[in-house]
Amino acid sequence: MRSYSRQPFILIALASLVAVVALQANGPSAAEAIDVDPLIWQLSIDYPETLPGDLELPISTIYIKTHDGGDWMSTYDSHPNAVSGPAAIQNLIDIYGAQGIEVAAWFVPKGTDYDTQLLRALQVIDSGVTALYADLEPFPGFCFLQCRELAENLWKPLREMRPNAHLGVIYDPRTWWWDQSATAEWLSVADSALPMCYWESYAGQVPWDDPAGCVVQAHADLSLLAPGRDLDYLPMLQGNSTANRFEEALDAAAGVGSERVSVWRRGVVNTEVWELIDDYSEPSYVHCRSTLADDCLFRKMSTGSVWLMRGGVRLYIASFGLLPPLGLTPDDVQLVEDAFIAAIPTELPDGLLITDVAGTDVYVVYGGTRFRMGEGDYAALGLDPEAVVTLPGGLLDQVPLSPPDFSLLRGVSSGDEYLVMSGALIPLDDGVFAALEALGIAGEWITVPDAALADIPAAEIRRGDTDCSGVVETFDVLQVLQLSAGLPNTAICHQSADVNCDGSSAALDALLILVFIAAGESPLLPGGCAPIGSLSLLE
Structure with missing residues (x-):
């Protein structure tokens, strides 16, 4: 720091000033940051x-x-x-x-x-x-x-x-x-x-x-x-x-x-x-606007929300308590305009490997969802086990474990194929594909670690709930009749249409479902056949 004297400054003639300058060691520093x-x-x-x-x-x-x-x-x-x-x-x-x-x-x-x-x-x-x-x-x-x-x-x-x-x-x-x-x-x-x-x-x-x-x-x-x-x-x-x-x-x-x-x-x-x-x-953040580098912190002007950069995306920081383990402080937070924040994605890129500070499990990101990696999955997916991004405590939980509805998953090694509905797996077959086509849904396949498929539960569907809505209703009766006639339908859970367990979807199944809706309880079914409305695993 310069030693500041309190002497007044008076503009003087150039000839006199040059003599003063020759005696002065001070002057504006060329190394000023700004x-x-x-x-x-x-x-x-x-x-x-x-x-x-x-x-x-x-x-x-x-x-x-x-x-x-x-x-x-x-x-x-x-x-x-x-x-x-x-x-x-x-x-x-x-x-x-x-x-x-x-x-x-x-x-x-x-x-x-x-x-x-x-x-x-x-x-x-x-x-x-x-x-x-x-x-x-x-x-x-x-x-x-x-x-x-x-x-x-x-x-x-x-x-x-x-x-x-x-x-x-x-x-x-x-x-x-x-x-x-x-x-x-x-x-x-x-x-x-x-x-x-x-x-x-x-x-x-x-x-x-x-x-x-x-x-x-x-x-x-x-x-x-x-x-x-x-x-x-x-x-x-x-x-x-x-x-x-x-x-x-x-x-x-x-x-x-x-x-x-x-x-x-x-x-x-x-x-x-x-x-x-x-x-x-x-x-510390002088480089952040141009680089969006990991550990850059941004504060949105209108709301004051704070976001951490990791892997090219922004992650919400709910508390400054998350910063010390990263070697960061509130002084590292840069105020930015709303449009700047809005332009930064919040969804992690496909193929990114992530873990938390504990590093117990490693996940790969696809479609904004994280899937747990097993030992053999790295080579099968062509991923480098050393290229793992560590997310601070609590931020890993911001990346969902459950894919969105209608996601199509295929195990990288097993080749098993599933449709995701309500966080559960429905095995894919011709009937499910036909229902998706009738719904106008043509999802893209996501090849995921086999270990991750084991983490997602198999779907439990109510007997008679052909459209996987969670309830058995008159629309399911229509679906069963369409199935029995070979007409286009949206019965994603078509396996549940065979309520009398005779191996096919027929008009009788539709009648039995209609009786269930009217009476509020399942009619008597052949021995070993679960009641209409009860939950059973789709396999």
Whole structure:
């Protein structure tokens, strides 16, 4: 950490400053994790005696306000070095350059004197600044009701006349100001976006009143404001805030890929915030948006739900108590917009081997279901027993053991084939296939470990329940009649239609089921034949 003195900084002539620089060991560090560029509104105001000089602060670029409408800033700023024209800008570039600080410029477009403002912008760019930023605000004293006209008559002509200049837009990110500001029009020819994330000023306006929320949401909204354009993202952070809240905003900016941010403004940033900036290092999750690597943690903006990345999918974290065994803490959680979370799948990919921390059983995932592996199943399925992903405690239970209804399973070694209904196995035969065809269901086969088939129970079906609905009803009578006549039917559990145990489905079976429904109890059946409505295994 630098030792911050409280000496005032006074802009001096270049010749004197060079001598000072030769004696100074300090200066902006080239190793800052993220550059923070302060804005200067007025030189006479933004260098208070309570703050150190620029040489003692971690500054590599500074944004100087050059003009307001058609007026040079010397009209309002009494400082002797205030901008009064191109020569004054070049003087400031020399002064700051001697300290290793680059100079960008910003201005307020307003009014209808487009020609004068275009001339001012050209003069500023041609003076040698690194960039020119327009402060776009739909309020009195700014572009107000002329924002759209200024975009057409000032900003776009400027781009045509200086195609290689770096242009940026400072704008209010709150959605209800986009139209009046014509924000999209200004960004359409810009190189960088600088949304004003003034969380203290936006109190009570979610998510803008949250440092990270504002930075993340404004970044996400660029897909709407500047679709298809890869703009530099330099969010403008609120300087008059606490170090903790400022750090939250810095973390969010680093998390969305920003290498630098701006801050409004130099004169209100306190020493504690400057010390934070000087010591700042990027959060652990800085790589997560681009890589979706294992152990990345994301928090959904709208709900606060937390998700852990494993094997290319997100898994819900119900409690932070799951994090310590992974070597993770709540500080590793990155806030992201809802659309980002929604684009990450929650279903593990087919063929992925998973286990829990205990590692007692290993499962393979197919169709979003986990199937237990046996010793001989790895080779049969062509899977590597070393390529197992460990899920933290409790997360394995999020992957169901029971396949969804109408899944078609085949044992990898045995070749046994089953239909899954209500978490149980129904042996496949021609009758079941015919019923599936009548239902319009053509499922895909899943070849699974034989060990897993042993974990899924055989279906218990009520005698007479031909459609596997769980109850014996008049529809089953119709199914039996269709079976007996060889007509298309949906009797998936057609084996249960032979209620009198004579080896066939006939009209008599339908009559017996009808008697059962009317009487509420099974009629007498041949010896050894289970009552209608009773449960029996399908084999």
